[in-house]
Amino acid sequence: MTEKVKLVIGDKTYELNVIEGSEGEKAIDITDLRQMTGMITLDPGFANTGSCISTITFVDGERGILRYRGIPIEQLAEYSSFRETVYLLINGRLPTRGQLNQMSMLLNDHSLVHEDMRNFFESFPRGSHPMGILSSMVNALRSFYPELQVTEEEINITVTRLLSKVRTLAAMSYKISRGHKVVYPRPDLSYCANFLNMMFDSPVRPYRIDEDIVKALNTYWILHADHEQNCSTSAVRVVGSGRVNLYAAISAGIAALWGQLHGGATQAVIEMLEELHQNGRSVDRIIARAKDNENPFRLMGFGHRVYKTYDPRAKIMKEMCDKILEKKKTHDPLLDLAKEMEAAALKDDYFVEKNLYPNVDFYSGIVLRAIGIPTNMFPVMFAIGRLPGWIAQWKESVDDPMWKLNRPRQIYSGPGETAYTPMGER
Ligand code: ACO
DSSP: OOOEEEEEEEEEEEEEEEEEETOOOOOOOTTTTTHHSSSSOOGGGGGTTOOEEEEEEEEETTTEEEEEEEEHHHHHHOOOOOHHHHHHHHHSOOOOOOHHHHHEEEHHTTTTOTHHHHHHHHHTTTTHHHHHHHHHHHHHHHSOOOOOOSSSHHHHHHHHHHHHHHHHHHHHHHHEEEEEEOOOTTTTTTTHHHHHHHOOOTTOOOOOOOOHHHHHHHHHHHHHHHSSHHHHHHHHHHTTTTTHHHHHHHHHHHHHSSSSTTTTTHHHHHHHHHHHHTTTTTEEEEEEEHHOOOOOOOOTTOSSSSSSSSHHHHHHHHHHHHHHHTTTTTTOOHHHHHHHHHHHTTTTTHOOOOOBBHHHHHHHHHHHHHHOOGGGGHHHHHHHHHHHHHHHHHHHHOOTTTTOOOOOOOOOOSOHHHOOGGGGGG
């Protein structure tokens, strides 16, 4: 029997159904609430609102659990590749060897971008942020490539095209921003190795593929591949709900991810650590600043809407920092600072009481620096990683029998009816 909850308003009692997920989380179904009661719910920031029923990603913020299609993130980080995780997220199961090869072929076939797109790049003012460029370029893809959306096969072509071209566009934007020759994708390289080669190969200094660096990038992208209904994914679903083309919905996701409180935090963390390092400021001082209610400053890379314990991705990322720096036989003073800051915050009452732990962005930047990625490209790296999640969520929403145009309501608190005042009387 379906569980019910009772809602009492005045002298009336209403019964609402309880929906239960496969991991035991529960939601009160308010689909008919306004129709039944004339009332709506108010939930700023949607902290208590489930916007959909999804089979893609499970997050338990209290226990620090993250799973894609049921598989723990720790296992994917250790055994999977980004390409395989992309397949898993979008198709709902791990691929067979044949399916993975087929996917690699499609990614390869669609990896080039229209040469005319270079004109776009060249028109952006110098110093433009790569996230702004990427968001515009992805939206522009719709003008260069028709959206085929009838059969499953056609949807797969659009999806693969997007996955492959976004990677090429990101590397191209880096090369053009530096005034360097664009490097084309190579059919003999894997998804991650190809990206690194397009970023760093040059006619005077050929790039040597290092399998440990490729593994680090694979892990970084796997950890970022999906995170259920976060800000940018919700943006993709909301924009997509108007039945806009996939490119436009993804472009909206990129724009949302750019923000400092979301994917932009990776860049902000490194800038914060660099400032601390260069100016010789103490960790205690910056922690005091983050705690000051009068100061809007926040400790970047700390806190999360869902995780009230250590973010499982941050744990993997932290281990990755040590591994990659050891392999490169380099020392990054920012890693020492980050560890010092984490230790100080985790024993500070303010951070303990508010359950503020390092999130995925806290150690990500150090891994990206070790790979050689420039700081302003960090959110772009996040966007490439999150792309399969956005696509999987968009696809799920398009196929959802409960699909509806996303259109929240509001409680109006402005002036009552007011007569228009002619210009001369104001
Ligand atoms: N530093 C200092 N104080 C913080 C921090 C922080 N990083 N994060 C939250 N707090 C405090 C808030 O000031 C607030 O205090 P109050 O209750 O006294 O007003 C309390 O903790 C709760 O914070 P909220 O902003 O209400 O929590 P919310 O769930 O909305 O915010 C967020 C989550 C935006 C991630 C927040 O923790 C933050 O700003 N962190 C820094 C930015 C960051 O690292 N973003 C990346 C998130 S991960 C991702 O998107 C991939």
